[in-house]
């Protein structure tokens with residue numbers, strides 16, 4: 059599925075493209091499944107133009123689970139036939155395709171206990187949650203964390219990982235997701251449509267924000283002095299953190315094989331699980347974008363490329 063220009067979901071076209079050429083450090087992966095992340099439709103809309111050289115036709119999608127078909131001469135850690143997963147470089151052509159060229163240093167063996175569809179729902183969102191909680195949020199057992207967007211692609215991993223780490227987990231979501239999030243590991247769920255979390259909570263150690271705007275601004279009120287605000291969508295006003303001595307962390311998640319390994323091990327041990335809202339075929343990418351853009355997906359939308 060390629061786009062020839064920025065625009066709406068209708069710009070996604072099902073077309074033949076040449077097989078990607080691999081560099082010395084790349085592997086060529088036969089894509090079995092990919093999954094949709096908001097970056098896909100943000101790039102499609104042209105929101106991420108600055109600082110990134112993209113050329114058309116452009117293949118979107120930056121999650122993959124599949125099988126290695128070719129390996130560059132410099133690749134020593136994988137061989138043809140290995141089942142791998144990962145989040146390829148978002149500045150290169152992506153994974154809405156039968157084949158993708160990926161640096162071998164950005165992937166890991168997929169979880170053994172899942173098929174490719176579930177595995178493809180892990181890398182981008184799982185890495186984002188891991189890095190937000192542990193690398194940036196420094197989350198420790200016994201701490202209180204507030205996770206905004208808890209029912210989303212990133213949030214469902216964040217809830218499970220925070221619980222696994224031994225934190226007390228509070229999530230925000232609409233009321234329909236309350237019991238689902240409690241099953242995933244949240245101790246409290248606040249219905250953002252009917253309740254004001256800033257009136258109910260205080261002394262929070264870490265806020266993990268995947269929403270931004272007013273939700274982010276109000277989060278400052280519930281953090282304890284010296285607490286950490288971690289955001290996947292950027293921090294609008296760093297100065298607002300100063301009076302309470304808060305620490306702000308905004309970041310772009312990296313593709314780190316060691317973390318993909320830890321995520322795969324947690325999945326294989328049954329400690330965390332990918333949450334799949336819907337599985338569609340690659341040709342249905344435009345439909346998947348329309349659903350994702352509504353902003354109320356529970357977990358992830360998977361696009362299956364090969365059965």
Ligand SMILES: NC(=O)c1ccc[n+]([C@@H]2O[C@H](COP(=O)([O-])OP(=O)(O)OC[C@H]3O[C@@H](n4cnc5c(N)ncnc54)[C@H](OP(=O)(O)O)[C@@H]3O)[C@@H](O)[C@H]2O)c1
Pocket residue numbers: 095096097182183186206207208209210211212213230231232233235250268269273289290291309310311350353354355356357
């Ligand atoms: N910096 C990075 O490296 C990075 C990486 C990944 C993602 N991101 C960004 O992080 C954001 C979240 O990504 P995602 O994949 O988790 O998105 P997503 O799956 O589309 O998130 C959808 C979820 O957001 C919830 N939601 C919507 N409005 C809410 C609100 N006001 N309060 C609480 N929950 C609300 C919805 O819950 P209800 O249905 O219950 O309303 C839904 O479950 C996106 O903007 C994405 O671009 C950044």
